Amino acid sequence: MTEPAASTARLLPHSAPDESGARLLLLSVRRIGVGGLNDAHAASQMIGAFGLGFRRPLVLVRALMAELARASSRSIMIAPSCCCRMTMAEAMLVRAVAGANSDPRAAHDRLCRLCGIETAIGVLSSAQAVAQAFADLGRPVEID
Template identity: 50%
Template sequence: MTSLQLAITLPRLAPACPNAALALFAVRRMGAHGLDDAHAAEAMLAGFGQQFRRPLLCTRAFMADLSASATGPIAIAPCCCRRMTAAEAALIGVLSRAEADPARAHLLLADLMGRRRADGVLASATAMTLAFADEGRPIGGRPS
């Protein structure tokens, strides 16, 4: 793959925030291998310790709502990739803004899903964001 193809396919760097990186890893694993992916669950266990269940459940709910509501496919990169697709950058943007700037997060999510009404999925994104934050791992930082 040439550098131009890479820049077009994966235009963003992976998030520098380790909490956003954990969320991205879980989203990628669940998006590629299903909601019950063991690697995603293990990563959440490693990241949150014994309090991993709520963040894992909220991530699964978010992914289920997103996949059921999106009007088309959402491009995800392989888990080991240090760059993000534009769709992944939008997802990280939604998660990092869901609580503090819900109007902007709603617009990003609606564009990503191809729907005007994204309220239910935004509620799932907010629940995921709060689950991470309540366990001391806020999803912060904007995608670079």
């Protein structure tokens, strides 16, 4: 493996999810992470995916991002929106949201490691709300 390929593999060790809910969450997190909480591209993606029901998941993803920014003691690395691979932090976040309702203890552990904190109850609550909103609207956040 060449040196640039090896460094890319270290920065982006995970493939982006194929499932529509998980991919939509990842893209929304990336857009909001770059463009801020009121990013129009993230809103447009939600409108395209959820139609008239877009407001609830959009507001909840924004709340999740705000809570991550508030609670985290470290920087959370995100890749550009066009990237077909995920950073370690993105993979931890998507997996935590995917399992937030079915296995909250494991999701809490992932979120604590992601944020570098001992307790992440606020972040977990936001992740559970996002997961439930996506599932209610027919795009559950699932990971293989």
